[in-house]
Amino acid sequence: MLTGKRPSDDxxxxxxxxxxxxxxxxxERVIEIIDRQLLSHENEVNIRQSEIHKKLKSIMLETLVSLVKIGVSCSSDSPRERMEVKDVVIELHKVRDFYLSAEK
Incomplete structure (x- = not known):
């Protein structure tokens, strides 16, 4: 969902x-693998190098890194290495709460 790639991609x-x-x-390179459609709002906004813009970009990047980490954990080859669903829910709530609190 985050990369826009299918497991069967060429x-x-x-x-x-x-x-x-x-x-x-x-x-470090998460932003490079994120589906550009998820980042399309940046194209609509006149990009400024203000402190507010830098903070929002940092928040977005940290949120995306957290989501990709969860995805990687859930897709491990070994089922024993995968995160349990209850832990996924807890982590997703943490990401949501971080994003909402940091946005204020």
Missing amino acids: MFINNLNLHQFAKIALP
Whole structure:
């Protein structure tokens, strides 16, 4: 959902899969793998280098990193390494709460 890629995407060759694609990007390159449609609001806004804009971009990036980490954890090859659903819900609530509190 975050990358806009399907597990069967043609780009996944030579043992590269969607899980590895996302994991490799964590955390420094996450913005490079995010579906551009999710970031399209930036194109509509006149991008300024104000402190408010920098803060919002930082909040968005931290939120995306957290969501990709959850996705990577949920898609591990080994079921034992995957995050349990109850823990996923807890982590998603944390991400939501961080985003909403930081946005104020």
